[in-house]
Amino acid sequence: MRFAGRMNTVHRSYIREILKVTARPEVISFAGGLPNPDSFPVAGLAAAAAEEMKECGAQTLQYSTTEGYLPLRRWIAERYAAQGLSVTPDEILITGGSQQGLDIVAKAMLDDGDGVLLERPGYLGAIQCFSMYRAAFSTLELTADGVDTQALDRALQAGSPKLFYAVPSFQNPSGISYTEATRRETARLMAQSDCLLVEDNPYGELRFKGQALPPVKAYMNGAPSVLLGSFSKVVAPGLRLGWVCAPAELMDKLVTVKQASDLHTPTFNQRVLYRFLEQNDVDGHIASIRSLYGRHRDVMVEAIREHFP
Template sequence: MTTSHTTPWAASRLAAVRPSFIREILKVTEDPTVISFAGGLPNPDLFPLQAIEEAAARVLRDEGTQALQYSTTEGFLPLREWIAARYARRGVTVHPDDILITTGSQQGLDLIGKCFIDTGEAVMLERPGYLGAIQAFAFMEPRFCTVPLEDDGPDIDAMAATLGSDAPTVFYAVPNFQNPSGVTWSGEKRAAAAKLLEGSQTLFVEDDPYGELRFSGTSHPPVGSMLAPDRRIMLGSFSKVASPGMRVGWLVAGPALRGHLVTAKQAADLHTSTLTQRILARFLADNDLDSHIAKIREAYGHHAKVMIQAMEQYFPDDVKFTRPEGGMFLWVTLPQGCSSMDLFEKAIEAKVAFVPGAPFYVDGSGGNTLRVNFSNANEAMIEEGVRRLAGCLESYLAAC
């Protein structure tokens, strides 16, 4: 699953960027007989299809000419106002002018890389880290450094040492139900990390695509709320609570950062789809998003519970896994010396798929880890898929 740069026109920087391992795996899982825990897909049964259909019809009827026209780079003001009000409910002061609407939060990562990362500069990630961020930042040809994740967030001592020794330009993290591990930073870890960042020259990039999907435990304020506006960027998305296909995300940044990001977005795509932004804004104005999110939380919480119970029942005792408080993922760790890639080959034969963990690491480690998704499957699929995977584990570990 690698790419070769054989054309004379390919830029040299492409050599630093690997194709998405997950996207490659999804090709394998197109077989309808395969139970796939590989994707990071929201459950389509929970999409608010009728409400979005009604919002689209109303926008085209009442705002058609504006919705089909060019718009400002910063984004549709009523949508930015809605986002700012949402932060206020969490006790975080954000002005609509601080918000830039992006084409999915993935574009936010691309813009951040273009604006704030130079070739050879250190970029700090969690270990394991989000594959989409690794891909986006790799285009800038940085030097990656990582901080290991513990059960409640980053190893603070390791974080302090890395900030001191590598002086990273950017620290990218997902404190809520992290992709891929499912780990959530505790309040104590958030405060300790913010204190370290205050004493550094590192820009903190906080991604929060899953924060609304908490189905157990206690919510915590964003780490970015403890930092000055020009020392952090906060990313968000409507992909997990409305529709991933609409491709609408946002970033929050102070004035000194935002101007650069707006310029980069103008060069990239001028602005995010006017039509999509207005449809989304109308959907949010006409519907109770909290009620909709409550349905998602209930479903995902049940799916996670079913998966954990099945793993507790069927998995060998020396296979460990996380128990997330929200989000969409579980992280599985095999005994040292075992290879999740080898296990993957057996699993595909048994018609069950997951994502081997190595692509989430930039240092060559993680070969004995894997990610499973519980959001895009029903109870019967989860139970059967875990049983199949457990059978593969027993035969593989016996020979490992």
């Protein structure tokens, strides 16, 4: 078969390989960011789905807008407001997980050979996604305080990278979080550059200790950037629901890209999730996930101390 040239630049899916191992029941894999299924709100989602079908079945099964279900976009904007980030529902596009968000941002922004800055080590799903668009990667070392901002400054000055992809909170795979000073300096450098910050934040709310920090976007003084979010780690990944928060100029392009790809994210999933969020104590649910994982972390650390050489 005559495959597209882009397929030569992409490795076999690392993530598929990781997920394959997780299907073995005797394996507890720490390689992927797989949530613990004990944390999934099965009963709450079942009740929301049953009610949604009973009350709005036909609408729930119909096509809907590319931007996504407006009440869900409003809910996300209000949650950002509570964290001190001023975002309107028009700046939110609902996607099939943040992974699709990454893909449509890359598709809208990248031509063959465009420069992309990545943290080192970086998130495999992003490397795979950007490889599809034949990005030219440069990497920035992570320190205990987050990305090396001097290296970021040099990289922004040396080339003309189009994107900097960063996971500033509980980075995958390192677990490192940028300190407030690193967030501020990253924002300052990015705001004065024409390189677009693509900030991925699926884990920000799963903090075990210390003070919650807002996304880097909060320090950008209104300069354009992209912030990706996800319901995968705080509700359930099988719903495939996430979002892109982007300024109007880019949003227009993202909507076009998404329309060409899948028309819109499933109406059913969006409406069921919204009903679940409205009817349940979401903060309490997230607190219970934090406590479950915090306990697991403690047991793991103990076991490493006791059993590892």
